Amino acid sequence: MKALVYHGPGKRSWEEKPKPKLQEPTDAIVRITTTTICGTDLHILKGDVPEVEDGRILGHEGVGIVEEVGSAVSNVAVGDKVLISCISSCGRCDFCKRSMYSHCRNGGWILGHLIDGTQAEHVRIPFADTSTYRLPKDANEEAMVMLSDIFPTGFEVGVLNGEVAPGDVVAIVGAGPIGLAALVTAQLYSPAELLMIDLDPNRLEVARSLGATKTIDAGRPDVVKAILEHTGGDGVDVAIEAVGIPATFDLCQQIVAAGGHIANVGVHGKPVQLELQKLWIRNITLRTGLVDTFSTPRLLDMVNAGKLEPARMATHRYALTEMMKAYDTFAAASRERAIKVVLHAGG
Numbered sequence: 001m002k003a004l005v006y007h008g009p010g011k012r013s014w015e016e017k018p019k020p021k022l023q024e025p026t027d028a029i030v031r032i033t034t035t036t037i038c039g040t041d042l043h044i045l046k047g048d049v050p051e052v053e054d055g056r057i058l059g060h061e062g063v064g065i066v067e068e069v070g071s072a073v074s075n076v077a078v079g080d081k082v083l084i085s086c087i088s089s090c091g092r093c094d095f096c097k098r099s100m101y102s103h104c105r106n107g108g109w110i111l112g113h114l115i116d117g118t119q120a121e122h123v124r125i126p127f128a129d130t131s132t133y134r135l136p137k138d139a140n141e142e143a144m145v146m147l148s149d150i151f152p153t154g155f156e157v158g159v160l161n162g163e164v165a166p167g168d169v170v171a172i173v174g175a176g177p178i179g180l181a182a183l184v185t186a187q188l189y190s191p192a193e194l195l196m197i198d199l200d201p202n203r204l205e206v207a208r209s210l211g212a213t214k215t216i217d218a219g220r221p222d223v224v225k226a227i228l229e230h231t232g233g234d235g236v237d238v239a240i241e242a243v244g245i246p247a248t249f250d251l252c253q254q255i256v257a258a259g260g261h262i263a264n265v266g267v268h269g270k271p272v273q274l275e276l277q278k279l280w281i282r283n284i285t286l287r288t289g290l291v292d293t294f295s296t297p298r299l300l301d302m303v304n305a306g307k308l309e310p311a312r313m314a315t316h317r318y319a320l321t322e323m324m325k326a327y328d329t330f331a332a333a334s335r336e337r338a339i340k341v342v343l344h345a346g347g
């Protein structure tokens with residue numbers, strides 16, 4: 001089969017690899033029909049994720065058709081269309097019992113990281129019963145594939161950790177796929193205002209089309225002042241950090257109102273300065289963490305009920321065989337005005 005293979009920092013190729021085989025009775029083999037590229041894949045390619053080995057097939061987002069199941073798999077069967085979770089979880093360990101699936105003692109974030117991933121014609125999914133979701137045959141695959149990672153991440157680590165509540169003023173810093181997923185899912189809680197802050201005017205325009213009530217250029221020198229003035233001097237109830245650099249984490253600390261929440265979603269490669277004195281005296285709650293994907297069934301229900309339209313994140317479409325070109329587009333996301341680049345097998 002063909003797959004997108006990592007060959008050390010800066011090197012990737014679309015090449016022939018052996019088709020995966022069942023290794024454990026809890027495994028399933030899935031034929032990929034739709035997959036996408038994530039910002040995390042670009043981090044891996046830069047060499048920022050040192051555990052990823054030369055020869056690894058990348059990708060942790062996907063929808064496909066089950067081709068084989070191990071003897072212990074009972075929730076999905078051959079021929080089923082499934083959504084693949086970016087988190088593989090055994091469902092039985094102490095962490096899984098607390099819905100902390102990313103800390104699963106037997107799985108966690110392993111797909112396209114520690115084991116071969118979804119940017120391929122076929123993938124082996126460990127713990128298929130608790131790491132895939134059966135979909136109707138006519139499911140909108142472009143909507144569903146957004147539920148592998150970006151929607152659970154924006155929702156769980158941004159909106160739920162930030163405790164967005166009716167009437168809140170919410171600021172989201174970073175209008176990438178994750179920040180935009182937070183923007184869309186925050187609307188489920190009827191906030192009074194949704195401010196989106198980014199450097200990229202194209203992404204701010206997308207944010208407006210997805211429901212941001214105000215967008216602010218992060219590059220302006222008076223960005224803190226502008227946000228404080230906009231909120232009558234108080235600041236925002238919830239600040240969601242979806243970039244992952246010290247400056248944007250600091251911005252969240254500057255703009256959050258007394259009693260408010262900071263939800264840090266961004267992955268920080270460098271230490272940030274924690275203004276504990278400032279946070280303490282204003283009773284700020286700070287939360288952060290890895291996505292667990294415990295919210296996926298809820299998100300699936302909301303999509304089915306027509307309350308969420310994740311397919312709107314898809315801006316570019318390629319055939320699976322055009323993977324190298326799709327990476328070029330996604331790597332130049334700002335110039336290409338790309339949010340999510342979706343690949344369809346046989347499309």
Ligand code: NAD
Pocket residue numbers: 038039040153157173174175176177178179197198199200203218242243244247248264265266267268289290291
């Ligand atoms: P992305 O790179 O596509 O988007 C980041 C956005 O931030 C871009 O639109 C960029 O223009 C903007 N930006 C850059 N510098 C800025 C600044 N100084 N001020 C304001 N905006 C700025 O990233 P993404 O895929 O949307 O992911 C966002 C973050 O979430 C990343 O750090 C990613 O690693 C992280 N992430 C976390 C989890 C988790 O489990 N917590 C899961 C997935 C991704």
Ligand code: ZN
Pocket residue numbers: 089090091092093094095096103104105106107
């Ligand atoms: Zn587990």
